[in-house]
Amino acid sequence: MTGASTVAERKARATETPLMPLAALADRGLVVPVLGGDRVPHTNLDLAASAPPLVAVAQHVAEITPWYSSVHRGTGYASELATELVEGSRAAVARHVGARDEDVVVFTRNTTDALNLLASAVPGDVVVLDLEHHANLLPWRSRRVVVAQPSVEGTLLALEAELARCPAALLAVTGASNVTGELLPIARLAELAHAHGARIAVDAAQLLPHRRVSLAESGADYLAFSGHKAYAPYGAGALVGRADWLDAATPYLAGGGAVADVSLDAVAWRTGPERHEAGTPNVLGAAAIAAALAEFERLGEPARAAHESALAARLGAGIDRVAGVRRIRAFDDAPEALGIVTLELEHGSVGLLAAALSAEHGVSVRAGRFCAHPLFDRVASRSNGLRASVGLGTGEAEIDRFLVALEQLVAEGPRAKYRRTPEGWKPVSDDRPRPALLHRAG
Structure with missing residues (x-):
C-alpha cells in the first residue's frame, strides 16, 4: 500500500459519521491559524500534558467567582x-x-x-x-530504583524481590505511564507492598482523568493527581491518603492556617489537611476539581x-499503518x-514533525522524552x-485529521522551511x- 493511497483512504473514512466527543471542552470550536493565512479547526492531541477545562467546569468557576472571598475565619456571607x-x-x-474515613x-x-x-x-x-515520571522519581529522599522488566508479570517479580531483599516504607508507582498509556495493576501492587510491610502511593496524574480509582477498593494508601490534567486547569491538585505520616511530618509550608497557636518561643501545629495547607487556599482550583469529578460521574x-x-x-491502528513509524511500548503483556x-x-x-503538524495542520501534539527520561532512554531507539x-x-474526526497530516508529513516532509532554535523547531517565516x-497579558 502506498502512502498516497493510504492518505486517500483515510480522507474517505473521515467523511463517515465519526464517533463524537463525549463531553464539551472550553476549546470546542476553536480555530487556529496555519502558515499561509488559512484557519483550521484546532486538533488538540496534547491532553496528556494539560487539558482545557470542561465547559461544565468553566461555567461552574464563572458562577462561583463573584462569591470568592477569604476562607475558614472570615465572618462575611461570601467568606462562609x-x-x-x-x-x-x-x-x-x-x-x-x-x-477511607481516616484518610485526609x-x-x-x-x-x-x-x-x-x-x-x-x-x-x-x-x-x-x-x-516513573520525574515527579515520582526525584522527590524521594532515600530511593531504590527497580528496572521494569519487558513484562508486567516480570516487573511484579522484580519488585517483590526488591521488597523482600530489604524493608521499605513505601512503594511509589504510576497508575498509567505518561509515555505509553499502559496501566499497572494497582490492587496487585498494593497487595505486594503490604505483604512486605510497605505502603503504596499511586501517581494518578494520567490515570484519574481516564479511569475511576478507589483507595478503599484497590488497597492503595496514597493517591496524587493534578486538576490541570483532569479538565480543571485552575492551579490545584490533591494528595489523598492515610493521615498518620502526614500528621507526624513537619508542616509542608510554615504560615497562617497551619497553626493552632504561636508565641515567640513555640508553635503548636495543627493536624489534618490544615497542617500542610498554610496560606490562603486555591478556592477556585479546589472547586474546579470537584466539578470535573462530578462531570466524570455524570x-x-x-x-x-x-x-x-x-x-x-x-x-493506534492508524499509526501502525504509517511506514517509517514505530510505537513505543514498555511491556509486551500490558492488559490495557x-x-x-x-x-x-x-x-x-519528531521535533520538526510536531512543529509542522501545528504550523501547517493545526494539530497539537508533544515531542520529547516526556519527563520520563530513564524509561524513554531504555525502550526507545x-x-x-x-x-x-x-x-x-x-x-474520531480529530484522530483522522491527525493521521492524514502525519502520513503526509512522513511521506512528503513539511511544505515550509523550519529552523532549529533553543525553544525547538520554528518556521523560518511564520505569518x-x-x-x-x-x-493584554503583556
Whole structure:
C-alpha cells in the first residue's frame, strides 16, 4: 500500500459519521491559524500534558467567582460560602477516589507538589520503578530504583524481590505511564507492598482523568493527581491518603492556617489537611476539581472507557499503518492502555514533525522524552518521541485529521522551511497572527 493511497483512504473514512466527543471542552470550536493565512479547526492531541477545562467546569468557576472571598475565619456571607466550597470540594474528592474515613485530602498545586509533600513525610526507604515520571522519581529522599522488566508479570517479580531483599516504607508507582498509556495493576501492587510491610502511593496524574480509582477498593494508601490534567486547569491538585505520616511530618509550608497557636518561643501545629495547607487556599482550583469529578460521574465509567477504547484503537491502528513509524511500548503483556501513544521515526526529527503538524495542520501534539527520561532512554531507539493523547473532548474526526497530516508529513516532509532554535523547531517565516489577548497579558 502506498502512502498516497493510504492518505486517500483515510480522507474517505473521515467523511463517515465519526464517533463524537463525549463531553464539551472550553476549546470546542476553536480555530487556529496555519502558515499561509488559512484557519483550521484546532486538533488538540496534547491532553496528556494539560487539558482545557470542561465547559461544565468553566461555567461552574464563572458562577462561583463573584462569591470568592477569604476562607475558614472570615465572618462575611461570601467568606462562609467560600469556606463551604473548599470543604465541600474536599469531601467530593474523598468520595470520588474512595477515601477511607481516616484518610485526609490535602489540596496542593499539582501532582508534583503532592508527591513532594508525601516525600517529606515518608519515614524510610521508597522503592520506585525506572519508568516513573520525574515527579515520582526525584522527590524521594532515600530511593531504590527497580528496572521494569519487558513484562508486567516480570516487573511484579522484580519488585517483590526488591521488597523482600530489604524493608521499605513505601512503594511509589504510576497508575498509567505518561509515555505509553499502559496501566499497572494497582490492587496487585498494593497487595505486594503490604505483604512486605510497605505502603503504596499511586501517581494518578494520567490515570484519574481516564479511569475511576478507589483507595478503599484497590488497597492503595496514597493517591496524587493534578486538576490541570483532569479538565480543571485552575492551579490545584490533591494528595489523598492515610493521615498518620502526614500528621507526624513537619508542616509542608510554615504560615497562617497551619497553626493552632504561636508565641515567640513555640508553635503548636495543627493536624489534618490544615497542617500542610498554610496560606490562603486555591478556592477556585479546589472547586474546579470537584466539578470535573462530578462531570466524570455524570458521564459514567462505562461510557468513558468505551469512548476512549474506540479512539485509542483507531489512533493506534492508524499509526501502525504509517511506514517509517514505530510505537513505543514498555511491556509486551500490558492488559490495557489509555489513549496515549508515543511514536518514533526511523528517519528525521519528531521535533520538526510536531512543529509542522501545528504550523501547517493545526494539530497539537508533544515531542520529547516526556519527563520520563530513564524509561524513554531504555525502550526507545531514538533520542525523542512524539506523543498523541486523546480525552473526553476528542472524536474520531480529530484522530483522522491527525493521521492524514502525519502520513503526509512522513511521506512528503513539511511544505515550509523550519529552523532549529533553543525553544525547538520554528518556521523560518511564520505569518500566523497572535490573538489580542496576548497584548493584554503583556
